[in-house]
Amino acid sequence: MHEMSxxxxxxxxxxxxxTPAQVAQLVEVGxxxxxxxxxxPENLRFCLEALLMHPPFVGAKPVIRRTAGDALRLDxxxxxxxxxDD
Amino acid sequence: xxxxxIEVREKVMARNDxxxxxVRAKLAAAKVPSLNLVxxxxxxxxxxxxxxxxxxxxxxxxxxxxxxxxxxxxxxRLAQHTQRLVQAVVTNGACHLDxxxxxxxxxxxxxxxxxxxxxxxxGNLVCPASWDLGEVAKVVVLSVTxxxxxxxxxxxxxxxxxxxxxxxxxxxxxxxxxxxxxxxxAREVNPALRFFRTSAHTGAGMDEWYGYLREKIxxxxxx
Numbered sequence: 130m131h132e133m134s135x136x137x138x139x140x141x142x143x144x145x146x147x148t149p150a151q152v153a154q155l156v157e158v159g160x161x162x163x164x165x166x167x168x169x170p171e172n173l174r175f176c177l178e179a180l181l182m183h184p185p186f187v188g189a190k191p192v193i194r195r196t197a198g199d200a201l202r203l204d205x206x207x208x209x210x211x212x213x214d215d
Numbered sequence: 216x217x218x219x220x221i222e223v224r225e226k227v228m229a230r231n232d233x234x235x236x237x238v239r240a241k242l243a244a245a246k247v248p249s250l251n252l253v254x255x256x257x258x259x260x261x262x263x264x265x266x267x268x269x270x271x272x273x274x275x276x277x278x279x280x281x282x283x284x285x286x287x288x289x290x291x292r293l294a295q296h297t298q299r300l301v302q303a304v305v306t307n308g309a310c311h312l313d314x315x316x317x318x319x320x321x322x323x324x325x326x327x328x329x330x331x332x333x334x335x336x337x338g339n340l341v342c343p344a345s346w347d348l349g350e351v352a353k354v355v356v357l358s359v360t361x362x363x364x365x366x367x368x369x370x371x372x373x374x375x376x377x378x379x380x381x382x383x384x385x386x387x388x389x390x391x392x393x394x395x396x397x398x399x400x401a402r403e404v405n406p407a408l409r410f411f412r413t414s415a416h417t418g419a420g421m422d423e424w425y426g427y428l429r430e431k432i433x434x435x436x437x438x
Binding site for chain 2 (some may be wrong): 131135136139142147156160165166167186198199200201202203204205206207208209210211212
């Protein structure tokens with residue numbers, strides 16, 4: 130249950146930071162999970178995958194980086210906007 | 216490649232922490248300390264509060280917010296021991312209370328007429344450890360019908376707590392619970408943890424618990 134509520138908060142944060150067009154271009158969600166955060170990383174990945182495959186998302190991949198301590202951060206959002214690199 | 220990375224680097228709990236800071240500031244301005252009671256289900260949090268309200272309610276003005284996944288049974292029980300406000304938060308499946316729920320509950324509390332706020336969290340030794348509710352302290356309740364190694368199994372909760380209530384001590388003659396062993400395990404994860412040994416059923420040890428509550432109220436008034 131806890132992992133799902135955290136996954137929902139991560140999705141809310143992503144939507145808050147991206148334009149609707151960017152949400153539809155989201156391809157990767159980077160999350161930092163501390164060993165003492167009280168979360169089971171594989172469970173969180175499963176919950177994120179389940180949420181990110183439904184609109185407004187289009188199947189972005191969660192990438193979880195484990196760290197020491199109790200950190201729990203939304204690290205980065207990766208979008209494919211179809212434009213060439215700068 | 217057309218992939219762009221947007222750095223965020225923000226705590227997932229950031230919004231909750233902001234709201235918790237608002238709750239803490241509001242309570243501090245009113246000089247009302249808040250205790251966040253956490254435990255696994257069945258440790259006796261509600262019974263501890265029932266007895267506290269019944270025995271200390273004539274002296275101190277308590278407000279209570281209870282959290283449960285379903286039902287408001289705990290709030291109904293507590294309301295029988297006080298004429299003051301007991302608010303039920305039904306989380307509808309969520310395994311913890313969050314700061315937004317406490318902030319909303321405070322809207323109905325007359326803080327000028329309150330000495331202390333109890334928040335009785337959802338019974339769960341994992342998730343409530345991660346959610347700041349604006350409390351001055353978390354108090355973890357552990358009953359003697361549980362295992363002594365709970366502090367080792369759920370270290371974050373015991374690390375986050377200021378005090379531990381070892382409850383149901385009246386059952387010690389009938390269960391293989393070693394109090395000193397449990398305290399030793401708890402001190403391994405949190406050497407500063409304070410302990411109270413209580414039976415909310417018989418009243419044993421409750422005076423020490425009440426002393427702690429008076430101490431927290433005095434500290435809030437002096438701040």
